[in-house]
Amino acid sequence: MFVDKVKIFVRSGKGGDGHVSFRREKYVPNGGPDGGDGGRGGHIIFEVDPGLNTLMKFRHQRHYKAKDGEEGGKKRCHGKDAEDLVIKVPQGTVIREAESGRVIADLHATGQREIIFRGGRGGRGNQHFATATRQAPRYAEKGTPAKEYWITLELKMIADVGLVGYPNVGKSTLLSMVSNAQPKIANYHFTTLAPNLGVVTNQYGKQFVMADIPGLIEGAAEGVGLGHDFLRHVERTKVLLHVVDAAGTEGRDPVEDIYTIQREINLYNENILKDKPQIIAANKIDVGGHEENLERLKAEFEPQGIKVIPISAAANDNLQELLKDVAELLATAPEQNIIFEPEFEEISQMPDGPFTVKEIFEGYFTVEGTAIERMLGYTAMDTEQGFAFFQKYLREKGIIQALEDAGISEGDTVNIYDLEFDYYK
Template sequence: MFVDKVKIFVKSGKGGDGHVSFRREKYVPNGGPDGGDGGRGGHIIFEVDPGVNTLMQFRHNKHYKAQNGEDGGKKRCHGKDANDLVIRVPQGTVIREAESLKVIADLHAPSQREIIFSGGKGGKGNQHFATATRQAPRYAEKGKPAKEYWIILELKMIADVGLVGYPNVGKSTLLSMVSNAQPKIANYHFTTLAPNLGVITNKYGKQFVMADIPGLIEGASEGVGLGHDFLRHVERTKVLIHVVDVASTEGRDPVQDVYTIQKEINIYNDEILKNKPQIIAANKIDIGDFEESIQRLEQAFKPQGIEVIPISAAGNQNLQELMQKTSDLLATVPDHTVVFEPEFEEVTDYSNAPFTITKVEDGYFTVEGIGVEKMMGYTALDTEKGFAFFQKYLRDRGIIDALEEADIHEGDVVRIYDLEFEYFK
């Protein structure tokens, strides 16, 4: 089964906690702190696997969690960093954050490898917090938390040329005649349930990839037929070939067919057709009268710069002419893959992020919270103005009130990550 869109849950690893311990040896009864640091949590990494062409593996396994970092130990022993979790996907997979639908990464290149969510940093052991006035700190940092998100994986197939058109107009037959592809072909609708790829070589030896994109009918952009599932594969193509039935074997008008497909593509994404060359392959010229249909197609689309080439896919007529025209058009298009740029940014406004106050021992308090940590990261605390700004932040955020509720007194020590100071009103 071909699967090209799934929703999964991923969670990076939490950082290991720093350790609180003190050197205790036979002849060193009052040794200093020797608690080790915690290890880094595992990253969530996505990697392109050339042997995979579908997202089928994710249909039944929806949850992916990296390992947590190991906690620090005694005698300055650092916790072990966790193994990263590597998730392998087909080339052309676009990763979106499920709630905002913003692009996190586009794995468009062969063997591409991206860290999507980093593991939490390990916390520092108490060996780092000894000072001249506090030589036996009973405090160590907690490991940084994991990152967890629901994400959507979309496979947008990478092909130079896309064959579009109504079912049963001969797209699969055309692909099989001009390439090494062997799609399933039968005389009923929706024989093709997945995009098929074929490699074509022009007379100069240059190769390009062609995809048979199924399911595009009226209402495709609203999910009718298979269109909602496969319109995304049109986005990366550089040239579109509209395959139409000029013999009208099913009673449809080939001119209207092209208009309908263009309309559905524009509804899905109105940027797709603006700079994408198009050709009309007027198929089935070996069946009945077709001259009038060819004339009407040329009148309708030649003014738009779209050439009409009469062919018979089944009878192998004019296929080389079609492929050469396609190759010529490809030469006019920039030789690069359409890439979806990252849009997703993790939350950076921590003004309302929670914090915790811990009374480690009498006269010694710690404050933790991602908002506090971020504030410390961009505030120059070694300057009078910077420290005054930080004090104002602590009061505005309610941290001072929370310390007083925890029964802090003047002269007690407060530690906020790497910063330690005495509390005075």
């Protein structure tokens, strides 16, 4: 079964907590702090597997959770980092955050490997908090929390040539005649409910991958029928091969059919057809009454630079001529496929919730709270933009004011889980 869209739950690993302990040896009765750091939580990693061509396995397993980092130990022992969770997907998989629909990653390249959600950082043990005036700190950091999201995986077929056309115009028959694919063929609408791929070799030895994209209907861009599921696969192809019924066996106008499909593709994504070469296969010339439609097709589209090739897929008539022209188009087609740029920001709004401010010892303040922990875990603190965003959060949520009410002075230290900074107005 071909599955090209699924929704799954992923969770990265929590960072291990730092440890509080003190060196205790027979001749060292007052040893210093030796609590170790916690280990890093496991990352969620997606990797392209060339052996996969469907998202079927995600129908059976919907939840994926990386392991948490190990807590720190005595004698400065560092907790073990958790193993990363590697999830393998087919080439062409686009990962989106389910609620917003924003792109997290586009796994379009062979062997591509992306860290989608990072595991939490391990908390520091109390060995890091000793100073000349504070030699026995009884405080250690907690590990950064895990990140968890519902995400959608969308498979967009990567093929050189995409066959597009109304249902029952002969696309599956054409693919079966020119490639190694064996699609199911029958004489009724929506025979093909999933894309079929085939490797085509023309008489000159040129090879390319052809995809039979299921039949489109008017209104597909608005989701009519299975429209969005079909249109998704058009984006990746380098050349579009329109297949039309030149004989008009079902009473449709082949010229209008092509304009309708072009219109639906533009409504779905206006950039698809801008630089993508197109060619028309006028099928069913073995059936009488095709001559007038064939001339109309040539008169309408060849002045636009879209060549019309008469064929009969069922009778294997003129198929090599079609493949020769397709190979020539591929040779001049843009090399790059459409790639979806990441647009997902892990914090779309500032989380809210209670917090506590404590002065652990003189000049050292801690801030804790579920919302703050979540905010810190999801914000890229190693970037100027991320840190500025976090500072804005501290001000707007009243945390800075609470620190000042607790008696903080300039130069004092503020610790918020794994973030530590000096306070200055």
